[in-house]
Amino acid sequence: MTKLKLGSIEDDKPVKLTVELTAAVHRNLVAYAKAIGHEGGQAAPEPTKLIAPMVERFMATDRAFAKARRNLGGRTSNQPIGN
DSSP states (O other): OOOOOOOOOOOOOOOOOOOOOOOHHHHHHHHHHHHHHHHHHHHHHHHOOHHHHHHHHHHHHOOOHHHHHHHOOOOOOTTTOOO
């Protein structure tokens, strides 16, 4: 089996958000959670626990975002871009 881009899900103090997902995205999120559980030999994590690490991974690997961030003065991860 190929290695998934997400590994184990860290338990961190969350910020509550409400999001709407398409049914297809939700089905894929559930399937991804099952794959993580299977790969780790554990129970599947709650699909909602995958959203933050997925977004974090996406932003960490987006070169255009990194460049834009540098151009905005090297803000740290807890500083929003718009401010």
